Amino acid sequence: MEINIQRPIMGSVEAISEELNRLFAAKKILVLNLISSPGAGKTTLLEKTLSDLRSEFRMGVIEGDLKTDNDARRVAATGAAAYQINTDGGCHLDSKMVRDVLNHFDLDNLDILFIENVGNLVCPVEFPCGEDYKIALLSLPEGDDKPEKYPLLFNLAGVMLLNKMDLLPYVDFDVERAEKFARALNSDLEIFRISCRNGTGLSAWYDWLRKARLAKL
Amino acid sequence: MALTASLLSLIKEEMEKAKAEHLLSVRIRYGSLSNVVPEAMEAAFEIQTMNMPGLQGASLELVEELPLLACGKCGTQFSSENKSRVFKPCPACGNELGNKVLSGKGLYLDRIEVDDEIG
Numbered sequence: 001m002e003i004n005i006q007r008p009i010m011g012s013v014e015a016i017s018e019e020l021n022r023l024f025a026a027k028k029i030l031v032l033n034l035i036s037s038p039g040a041g042k043t044t045l046l047e048k049t050l051s052d053l054r055s056e057f058r059m060g061v062i063e064g065d066l067k068t069d070n071d072a073r074r075v076a077a078t079g080a081a082a083y084q085i086n087t088d089g090g091c092h093l094d095s096k097m098v099r100d101v102l103n104h105f106d107l108d109n110l111d112i113l114f115i116e117n118v119g120n121l122v123c124p125v126e127f128p129c130g131e132d133y134k135i136a137l138l139s140l141p142e143g144d145d146k147p148e149k150y151p152l153l154f155n156l157a158g159v160m161l162l163n164k165m166d167l168l169p170y171v172d173f174d175v176e177r178a179e180k181f182a183r184a185l186n187s188d189l190e191i192f193r194i195s196c197r198n199g200t201g202l203s204a205w206y207d208w209l210r211k212a213r214l215a216k217l
Numbered sequence: 218m219a220l221t222a223s224l225l226s227l228i229k230e231e232m233e234k235a236k237a238e239h240l241l242s243v244r245i246r247y248g249s250l251s252n253v254v255p256e257a258m259e260a261a262f263e264i265q266t267m268n269m270p271g272l273q274g275a276s277l278e279l280v281e282e283l284p285l286l287a288c289g290k291c292g293t294q295f296s297s298e299n300k301s302r303v304f305k306p307c308p309a310c311g312n313e314l315g316n317k318v319l320s321g322k323g324l325y326l327d328r329i330e331v332d333d334e335i336g
Contacts, residue, residue, distance in 0.1 A: 002330050003235055009224050009245070009324045092219065122252045123219065126324075152250050155318055180314070187289050187315030 013127055017095035020130025023107075030112045030213045033129050035153055036137035037146075038119030041163045043071045044196045045137060046114055050078040053206060057111040057213065062101060064093040064118045071116065081105055091120050094127035111213055121150045132212065133158030136182075140164045140173040147182040154182040159190045159208060166195040220253065220324065221261040225272070227326050232271070237331035240275040244328050248282050248321035249297075255279045284321025288312050294319065 008014065024031050034042050050059055060081040063072045072084035083104040085097055093115060105113070115131060117124040125134070136157040138146050141164065147154040154160060160182050162175065179191055190208060194201035228243060243262075247253040259277055266272040283296050288307035297305045306313045 001235075001237070001332070002328055003231060003237075004328045005227075005231055005326045006328075007227060007231075007326050009220060009227060009326055011227070013223070090219065126220065126252055150252075152252055152322060155250065155322070183314050185286075185316060185318055187317070 017128035033131035040139040092123040144178040239332035289315030
């Protein structure tokens with residue numbers, strides 16, 4: 001007997017993600033899902049952002065890592081609320097895992113929630129976490145062909161941050177090429193060239209955060 | 218691995234609904250832009266069903282769907298011929314940037330074939 005089904009395989013994760021979207025809309029919290037390769041600088045970007053904007057926003061971070069709570073301790077040092085999810089080998093976070101740890105946050109006193117996904121350009125893209133935007137972080141040493149090789153992330157992301165711009169003189173990275181491919185399939189993509197090390201471009205990223213948060217009010 | 222686990226729980230749910238005991242085959246459709254690696258999914262499916270009564274030995278068929286794009290300038294709809302060349306300029310006006318992806322990102326359980334009894 002054949003049974004025709006036609007159901008999305010990620011159905012339950014998507015349904016929970018939509019439930020989270022409604023919750024975060026009601027609480028007026030901007031939620032950003034930060035995705036990159038390991039070592040692109042997600043945690044450093046968060047440390048900078050959390051400490052530079054601490055007087056402006058109440059911020060929280062959900063950290064996803066295979067092991068250790070090193071990252072949660074790093075971001076908690078800025079004074080932000082942080083909770084670590086250890087996926088114990090799992091390659092991504094999903095909406096269920098995020099829902100299960102929300103009781104560790106005071107949602108009535110939160111403006112922006114960052115979800116620092118597991119370092120991986122593939123799996124985290126497939127699993128929505130209730131975010132408003134996916135933020136793709138790409139660092140120069142990784143190579144300018146990443147948007148071409150991993151089109152789904154750059155297609156779904158709201159923002160692409162090109163990090164470690166201070167290394168441009170030392171690496172063969174064609175910024176125009178990376179931006180061109182990222183934009184080819186995503187006309188709405190916002191791109192910022194930044195360096196967390198010397199502060200280049202961060203003010204434009206902060207302005208984007210202010211605008212996105214304002215849109216939730 | 219994780220995608221396959223979601224797939225299996227969906228299959229079990231559908232089998233219960235149909236009161237079916239034995240799974241013969243599964244067909245899924247995936248877009249070229251989804252991050253499905255067919256070989257990896259086949260291997261994961263085989264390993265995960267190995268010790269599942271009623272599911273072991275079922276065959277898995279993966280059907281790829283090429284992405285459908287719409288030109289950001291003139292609106293012409295076109296498809297890319299293969300997955301390694303999704304960044305194709307519009308065939309009508311040559312526009313390269315800002316083309317919209319209409320489909321080709323999804324992953325669907327298309328149909329299953331089952332038996333009432335474990336044969």
